Amino acid sequence: MTDLNPVIAKVTDRIIERSAPRRAAYLDLMDRQRDAGTNRGNLSCGNLAHGFAASGEDKPAIRSGAEMNIGIVTSYNDMLSAHQPYGRYPEQIKLFAREVGATAQVAGGVPAMCDGVTQGQAGMDLSLFSRDNIAQGTVIALSHAMFESALLLGICDKIVPGLLIGALRFGHLPQILIPAGPMPSGLANKEKQRVRQLYAEGKATRDELLEAEAASYHGAGTCTFYGTANSNQMMMELMGLHIPGSAFTNPGTKLRQELTRAATHRVAQIGWDGDDYRPLARCIDEKAIVNAAIGLLATGGSTNHAIHLPAIARAAGIIIDWQDFDELSHAVPLLARVYPNGAGDVNNFHAAGGIGYVVRELLDAGLLHGDVLTVGGTMADYAAEPVLVNDELHWQASPATSRDDTMLRPVAAPFSPDGGMRLLAGNLGRAIIKTSAVAEDRWTIEAPCRIFDDQNQVLAAFKAGELERDVVVVVRFQGPRANGMPELHKLTPALGVLQDKGFRVALLTDGRMSGASGKVPAVIHLSPEALPGTDGVSGPLAYLQDGDVVRVCAVNGEAIALVDEAEWAARTPAVAPPPALGVGRELFALFRHHADEAEKGGSAVLAAMESVI
Secondary structure, three states: OOOOOHHHHHHHHHHHHHHHHHHHHHHHHHHHHHHHOOOHHHOOHHHHHHHHOOOHHHHHHHHHOOOOEEEEEEOOOOOOOOOHHHHHHHHHHHHHHHHOOOEEEEEEEOOOOOHHHHOOOHHHHHHHHHHHHHHHHHHHHHOOOOOOEEEEEOOOOOHHHHHHHHHHHHOOOOEEEEOOOEOOOOOOHHHHHHHHHHHHOOOOOHHHHHHHHHHHOOOOOEOOOOOHHHHHHHHHHHOOOOOOOOOOOOOOOHHHHHHHHHHHHHHHHOOOOOOOOOOHHHHOOHHHHHHHHHHHHHHOOOOOHHHHHHHHHHHOOOOOOHHHHHHHHHHOOEOEOOOOOOOOOHHHHHHHOHHHHHHHHHHHOOOOOOOOOEOOEOHHHHOEEEEEEOOEEEEEEOOOOOOOOOOEOOOOOOOEOOOOEEEEEEOOEEEEEEOOOOOHHHOEEEEEEEEEOOHHHHHHHHHOOOOOOOEEEEEOOOOHHHHOOOEOHHHHHHHHHHHHOOOOEEEEEOOEOOOOOOOOOEEEEEEOOOOOOOOOOOOHHHHOOOOOEEEEEOOOOEEEEOOOHHHHHHOOOOOOOOOOOOOOHHHHHHHHHHOOOHHHOOOHHHHHHHOOO
16 A cells, blocks of 8 residues: 655644644543433433424334434525435435334424525625534534434535534534535536626627526536535545545436435444444544545635635534645645636546546545545545446446546646645735636736725726736625625636736635636635734735735745835725625624634634634
8 A cells, every 4th residue: 555645644643733632622522422412312201202293104213212313404495406406305315214224304404505696696795604504503403312323415615514514513423415416517617608708898698698607507416617516525525424426426317316325324334333333523533634635636626615624624623724735735636627627517527537536546646544434434435436237336446547638637647746726925914826727827926906895896997997907906805704705706707808818917805716716816715804803903905005016926825015014014904894784694793703714714603612612
């Protein structure tokens, strides 16, 4: 077996050492949850009767307490295409559970926002904090103590991280995430992006744009580009929290159904009363978190996980930061080019060999921890792909060579020796940039800045021709505390137009960029954010002024305002615009006021939790 890469070993050891006190406290709590916490055996007769009152034919089994009862936490709604398939899953899971002598009940539902619907709209201000809300909903669902295991039904951006953050408070239970898969490919993502840019230039009508969007997003399943949702699914495989090969099987297929059956059967096998106990708290350890980061880097996944992965880790008592991402990125090669990093979508990636191929390549090269506790066996079992043989589920080895080397390549001949996610730091703070889709001659941009407090101001300036030059577009007061850290995805077409005209352009923001960010260099998640923190001190971005020359450099890791130090020290910080009202944003003020910085995950509930434990 190949020795583990020394950089990966070093970063992992550092995370283990850094996390030791919190991790020990977390595991101790989970052990107490199992042995002395609330569980079905400790419920009073009245409690228990309420729990099985409406369980129909499963009532005798649940009442007896002799068999495992599986809690289903679902994010189903039929507006969100990725989650629409989940409508029938609880019925199926109950049947599958009975096949192995178990029972299942829907423990609860959690909200599932669609960033595709809210992108660029007021509702996007709720998006990041929906993750905290989902975590709380998951805890409420599982708090009934009726369950010896759980199946988590969720796919998209904040939903998987939220489910995991909540589920980790019940980490003594075995738990498996069940995906529903991507929609079949429609209009090519590159063509969709072309029409978007034409519309931004006024060269396509709204009807033409809508036709292109509808041809791309056309059915049930996740969007087919490699954004945050599909990056979630990849990370769940790399952490060993799926049944192997589950991530990118399309909805509505026999194979998809059999994978759901396998997950139900498996969660019944790994309970605490058997000899293969695999609690979530032990599956998500420091090595699993590092594996998720490695998978993200090797496949060019979403920068949103530079926020979500630290948040998931914190919920398990683990501390990971952007320096860890940066060092791992220098060691992990880019093996995949999936749109927006390439031409093909996740269905093409899956057909080329997909996650199974990536896992085998990384394991064979010593670039992945193989000794993690997974729900599906060993990490090596994830280097396989599921198939049906006579309508029965089997796994076969992933292909020895890529079926499409424009999509997927081996470690020996990667698209890039670098994973493409960098930490930038300087007098403006700390930020992340994703370089895997950006041409190398754009990795360094030095230009006068133009400052905005809202993305709509940027679009107005673009339409007025005010940005027709080399420029660093700064959008500030977009952090978690300011307005919930919305994605600024609708800036991508306009900035792409400017870059295509030959201008040297970059985005610099304390907000987020979509997981589908592409060819324009985007320096994002800048921390500390511009809005003053609890100490009353504004972040450096609040001191920047129009015309200041800014250098952002992914080569040297710089985010710098080239301003004389004395002049900088004499400046007064900009005043933040008042909080926006409407669309229920007022009810999320609590989250904004208590959120911590992006590098820690931008979470109010985790910040508050850590203050009391």
